[in-house]
Amino acid sequence: MSRIVIVSNRTPSKTVAAGGLAVALRKTLATRDGFWFGWSGRHAEKPSSEAMFESIDGLQVGSIDLNREDFQAYYAGFSNSILWPAFHLRLDLATFEGHWYEGYRRVNAQFARALVPHLKPDDIIWVHDYHLIPLATELRALGARNRIGFYLHIPFPTTDALYAIPHHQELMRDLSRYNLVGMQANRDVAAFTEFAEHQAPPTLSGNPVKTADFSKTQVTAFPIGSDPDAFAKLATSPAAVRMIKRMERAMNGQALILGVDRLDYSKGLPQRVEAYEKLLANNAALRRQVHLLQVAPPSRDSIKEYKETSDTLDAMCGKVMGHFAEPDWQPLTYVKRAYGQPSLAGLYRMARIGLVTPLRDGMNLVAHEYVASQDPQNPGVLVLSRFAGAAEIFDAALLVNPFDTDETAEAMRLALIMPLEERKARWQALFDAAKTYSVDNWAALYLDALSATKGGKRKGPPAADALPDAGQVAAFFKDLATVYKAGSAQGASAS
Numbered sequence: 314m315s316r317i318v319i320v321s322n323r324t325p326s327k328t329v330a331a332g333g334l335a336v337a338l339r340k341t342l343a344t345r346d347g348f349w350f351g352w353s354g355r356h357a358e359k360p361s362s363e364a365m366f367e368s369i370d371g372l373q374v375g376s377i378d379l380n381r382e383d384f385q386a387y388y389a390g391f392s393n394s395i396l397w398p399a400f401h402l403r404l405d406l407a408t409f410e411g412h413w414y415e416g417y418r419r420v421n422a423q424f425a426r427a428l429v430p431h432l433k434p435d436d437i438i439w440v441h442d443y444h445l446i447p448l449a450t451e452l453r454a455l456g457a458r459n460r461i462g463f464y465l466h467i468p469f470p471t472t473d474a475l476y477a478i479p480h481h482q483e484l485m486r487d488l489s490r491y492n493l494v495g496m497q498a499n500r501d502v503a504a505f506t507e508f509a510e511h512q513a514p515p516t517l518s519g520n521p522v523k524t525a526d527f528s529k530t531q532v533t534a535f536p537i538g539s540d541p542d543a544f545a546k547l548a549t550s551p552a553a554v555r556m557i558k559r560m561e562r563a564m565n566g567q568a569l570i571l572g573v574d575r576l577d578y579s580k581g582l583p584q585r586v587e588a589y590e591k592l593l594a595n596n597a598a599l600r601r602q603v604h605l606l607q608v609a610p611p612s613r614d615s616i617k618e619y620k621e622t623s624d625t626l627d628a629m630c631g632k633v634m635g636h637f638a639e640p641d642w643q644p645l646t647y648v649k650r651a652y653g654q655p656s657l658a659g660l661y662r663m664a665r666i667g668l669v670t671p672l673r674d675g676m677n678l679v680a681h682e683y684v685a686s687q688d689p690q691n692p693g694v695l696v697l698s699r700f701a702g703a704a705e706i707f708d709a710a711l712l713v714n715p716f717d718t719d720e721t722a723e724a725m726r727l728a729l730i731m732p733l734e735e736r737k738a739r740w741q742a743l744f745d746a747a748k749t750y751s752v753d754n755w756a757a758l759y760l761d762a763l764s765a766t767k768g769g770k771r772k773g774p775p776a777a778d779a780l781p782d783a784g785q786v787a788a789f790f791k792d793l794a795t796v797y798k799a800g801s802a803q804g805a806s807a808s
């Protein structure tokens with residue numbers, strides 16, 4: 314059986330507890346031979362040309378050090394100040410610095426040079442996320458003819474936002490060098506299709522543009538998920554129960570409304586607090602009956618826009634406190650710190666409302682984890698942004714437009730008065746969906762589809778039996794599975 318090689322910017326670490334993705338992929342690597350490859354988390358004077366391998370909890374991990382300037386251009390610059398805001402439709406928060414793109418490509422080329430010596434011809438390579446879009450191009454330039462798949466964990470942008478990204482045509486050609494491109498949601502495949510079928514003519518200043526040819530690249534929605542059974546267990550574990558007891562004392566009968574997000578402008582945190590302010594303003598009877606807990610560990614704080622989001626949120630929370638707090642009652646608690654999964658599972662289980670209202674999000678696994686942690690006999694209500702990928706599979710949530718804070722406030726009010734029977738029925742449907750779209754199913758299905766592609770050795774049209782089993786994908790993802798196959802074009806291909 315082919316080995317699996319997973320490539321991502323961050324690798325599993327010895328110190329940080331593994332997240333859902335790492336746990337799932339670790340399971341995959343436990344049954345298949347292979348290794349994980351990525352950045353070591355270290356900066357060095359000279360970028361490393363060779364990977365260092367170590368075993369982390371039985372998993373083989375190869376990693377390279379990056380030079381500080383390259384890292385700045387690749388990670389904080391092109392990846393997180395251009396691609397991240399543009400893919401989340403926040404061009405107003407993007408910063409354009411021409412030299413970042415060179416750093417981004419340099420790091421991708423460095424990844425490829427360090428990875429190639431460790432590859433076997435029939436290895437299946439699975440590349441993760443927007444930091445590494447050019448990796449297949451770089452690997453193929455070094456002669457790799459393996460099957461290479463890409464998975465985008467964040468939303469795919471609309472065509473106009475994509476046009477605003479410097480070198481977008483080249484990035485799209487990079488995507489066409491993959492055999493399989495996986496996306497979170499149908500919405501993303503539709504945005505991709507729109508671009509692929511109507512690629513822009515060159516601009517006045519541009520050279521004639523070679524359009525990307527996707528005739529050999531399959532683009533499909535593979536919605537990622539969590540491990541709902543594991544989370545359900547975690548929510549009744551001793552650590553979770555300790556957290557629940559602690560919170561019960563503090564809540565003193567108030568209904569807990571809970572948000573858990575990385576501190577990122579895409580998460581819609583100021584809008585969420587504004588919606589809560591409206592809930593209290595419009596429903597005086599709810600004061601002293603509810604409490605908002607927002608957990609928001611800081612992230613990417615070397616980037617100015619992240620600091621500004623943090624300041625805005627501080628100000629919003631202060632405003633609500635100043636307006637509604639009493640000497641013996643506080644309307645909200647805002648915690649800028651990360652919690653371990655057992656404590657989070659306890660908080661989720663205790664919360665009457667899981668408030669998941671990003672302005673735009675690839676999937677949002679907090680929604681999955683909240684659902685999985687509920688007590689089936691007395692479940693809480695998920696209030697979910699329609700702009701999270703999760704909205705495509707969680708239609709039993711209360712779906713809201715997070716920009717419309719009146720609507721979010723009203724959804725919270727409805728959730729607070731929702732009868733037990735309706736809460737149970739909605740939760741059951743959500744839990745069933747969380748199980749269908751579990752992270753294990755996601756990984757297995759993606760790898761099946763990638764294995765079924767013919768890889769770099771393909772010449773001419775693919776043989777029918779070489780195609781991924783679209784029937785299987787479609788049956789699994791029901792009406793969600795959108796498989797994009799371009800018609801004709803010229804230029805590059807996956808091979």
Ligand SMILES: O=P(O)(O)OC[C@H]1O[C@@H](O)[C@H](O)[C@@H](O)[C@@H]1O
Nearest residue numbers: 322323442466467575612613675
């Ligand atoms: O910037 P960081 O901390 O490495 O986080 C990157 C990850 O952040 C997550 O929020 C995104 O969903 C992932 O797509 C992304 O890879």
